[in-house]
Amino acid sequence: MxxxxxxxxxxxxxxxxxxxxxxxxxxxxxxxxxxxxxxxxxxxxxxxxxxxxxxxxxxxxxxxxxxxxxxxxxxxxxxxxxxxxxHYKMPWPQREHESGRPFRRSPLYDRLKARGAWFGNKMGWDRPNWFALGKTPDMPYGWGRGAWFDAVAAEHKATREAVTVADETSFGKFLVQGRDAAKALQLLCTNDIDVPVGRTVYTGLLNQRGTYESDLTLARLGRDKFMVITGSAQVTRDADWITRNVADDAHVTLTDVTGGWTVLSVMGPNSRRLLQKVSKADFSNEAFPFATIREIGIGYATVLASRRTYMGELGWELYVPVEFAVTVFESLHGAGADCGLRDMGYYAIEGLRIEKAYRAWGRELTPDDTPWQAGLGWAVKLDKPGGFIGRQALIDAKAKPLTRRLVSVVLQERAAAVGRRGAVARRQAGRRPHLGCLRPHRRRRGGPWLRAS
Ligand SMILES: Cc1cc2nc3c(=O)[nH]c(=O)nc-3n(C[C@H](O)[C@H](O)[C@H](O)COP(=O)(O)OP(=O)(O)OC[C@H]3O[C@@H](n4cnc5c(N)ncnc54)[C@H](O)[C@@H]3O)c2cc1C
Structure with missing residues (x-):
């Protein structure tokens, strides 16, 4: 050559x-x-x-x-x-490409930038990773804690104790519709998705080996109409997996509507109070229970509000037609000061979900893991009518002892970074690199945890 x-x-x-x-x-x-x-x-x-x-x-x-x-x-x-x-440059943690950006942008991009957003990139979308308040965003790469650490900690804290808003427009969104939509999705999903209109379901999608092809949430918007919400990076893959596993003669269509909807996640204990200030809808537990979705008004905008959480706090994901994104964003920030509202980026989202042991496809969940290994058996309905792809493999696996299990690790040393990068950081600090011994640590909510020393 x-x-x-x-x-x-x-x-x-x-x-x-x-x-x-x-x-x-x-x-x-x-x-x-x-x-x-x-x-x-x-x-x-x-x-x-x-x-x-x-x-x-x-x-x-x-x-x-x-x-x-x-x-x-x-x-x-x-x-x-x-x-x-x-090829020959340092593969820093959190390294981002610099060229060809911004590529895909949320309608809120300029507003987020003005509020101090430091953008990362996923599936072409420029998304805030964190917000540098009062300083010019800057992030020199390194092996230890990044310059973002304190700002991200503040975003974490605000989500746990007050309320934050995150632009999650990059979520993949499909409309799956047709007379056979429920039947087709039922065959693809481990969970029972034949729920009443207005409910949402978290589910895995498995292959014949009983391992993950995707995990996602779907919302039943009508008898024959579902909105499927999936990870930003998985859009092509999930659309391919769904369409290739729908029978040729089934009356089902899949339309990628990702670009039509902005998503604003309003998360934290004050989220109910904040939303109540900008909307006449009733956000009480009785009127708006967990895992339901409905149309609400926010100012002049009509949006879909979905009560879910990826961060383990009370919260709503707002699905906003792009033409109303600015209106809704301004309404939230206009009303948010006395609720302690802050912006949140993807570093905090990742930290918050990991703290609660919420898994994500492509990171913890892969085509090498079963729901049993991932600790997600609660989202598997082996006995639902018609079964699902991967059911037999799961039954076979259940009959055998579990030899592999996804666990979370709690580090006692607060400044430690895990794995190879942590080892380098320890060596730079003149200390012996080690991952330590692991012992069960059960006090935390959200799944099995191990404590490393
Ligand atoms: C100087 C150099 C040094 C390298 N050193 C290393 C190394 O040390 N280690 C390493 O891992 N990799 C190395 N690589 C890379 C490696 O050679 C390539 O990654 C690898 O050959 C790519 O394989 P391929 O089959 O994808 O493509 P190619 O090897 O490029 O094969 C493509 C083939 O398609 C044919 N073709 C193109 N168009 C048509 C057409 N229209 N109709 C029919 N045939 C067509 C071409 O003639 C060619 O034979 C090196 C490459 C170069 C150039």
Whole structure:
């Protein structure tokens, strides 16, 4: 070979069946690692062709991590020039790409920026990672605690003790509709999704091995109409998984409506008081119980409010048509001062959910884990009518002893960073790197915890 190598926008190669063209498999974009990777990549692709799906967790290289808009020539030219150069640069924790940004933007982008947002990038979306109050946002990379630590701690605290608002517009959103929509989704989901209109359900989507293809929430908006809310990065993958597992003759359509809705999460013990100030709707437990969704008014805007939490506090996710996003954001901030309202970014969201042991697909949940191993058996209804994909594998797995289990770890040393990065930080501080011994720590809510010393 004597020519340019093929580089991708994220420096990982591209494997798998193209979601747009059944039977067309791609093994390309090897980023100058194609010789070293060839044995494993070849095996993975061969198994994928034979089984019709990946046989283990290949998410970092899965072709479905990209969407059609990633194929834009101008964007590719700018981004790939950067990824080529990253080969020999330090892989800092929290490193973000600098080129080709901003790419996808929430209608609130400029307002969030003016409020001190430091943006990260996911699936092309520029999203606030944290808010630097009163300072110019700056984040020098390093191995220890970042410059963001105190600001993120304050966002955490405000969510636990007052109220925060986070722009989660990047959530993937599909409308799944049609006479057979409930039946088709029932077959895909581990949980029972045949719920009354106005309810929401958290569920896993499994493959025939009984391991996770996705985890998501769906809202029943009508007898034959569901809104599926999924992770920002999983949109192409989930749309592909759902559509390829719906029978050809079923009366079901899936429409990606991600760009049509802004999502504002209002979370914390004061969320009810704040929303009550900007809306005439009744947010009491009796009128608006957990896992329900309904249309409400906020000022002149009509939005969908979903009572759920990803952070373990009282809260509502507001699904706002993009044309009303600014109105709703201004209403919340206009009324929020005496409720202790703060903005929150994705670092705090991640910390809050991990504290409560809420799992996320692509991080803790992968196509290598079953719901039993993940501790998510409560979202599996083995006896629901018609069963679901992966049910038999789960029954078989249940008959055997559990040999692997997802656990959370509580560090006694507050300044420690876990794993390889932590080891480097300890070595820099002149201390012996170690992960310590783990012993059960059961005082915390939200799942099994281990304490590391
Ligand atoms: C100088 C250099 C040094 C490298 N060093 C390393 C290394 O040390 N370690 C490592 O892991 N990787 C290294 N690489 C990268 C590695 O060689 C590539 O990642 C790997 O070869 C990519 O494999 P591929 O099959 O995806 O593509 P290629 O090897 O490029 O194969 C693509 C093939 O498709 C053919 N083709 C193109 N268009 C058509 C068409 N229209 N019709 C039919 N055929 C077509 C081409 O002729 C070619 O044979 C290096 C690359 C270069 C250039």
């Amino acid at each position: 004597n020519g340019p190598e093929s580089f991708t926008p994220d420096l990982n190669y591209i494997l798998g069946e193209a979601p747009q063209l059944k039977g067309f498999f791609v093994g390309a974009g090897f980023n100058s690692m194609g010789i070293a990777s060839s044995g494993g990549a070849g095996m993975a692709l061969a198994e994928w062709i034979i089984a019709g799906e990946p046989t283990f967790d290949l998410w970092p290289v899965d072709i479905r991590r990209f969407a059609n808009f990633h194929g834009n020539d101008a964007w590719l030219r700018d981004r790939v020039a950067e990824t080529l150069g990253l």
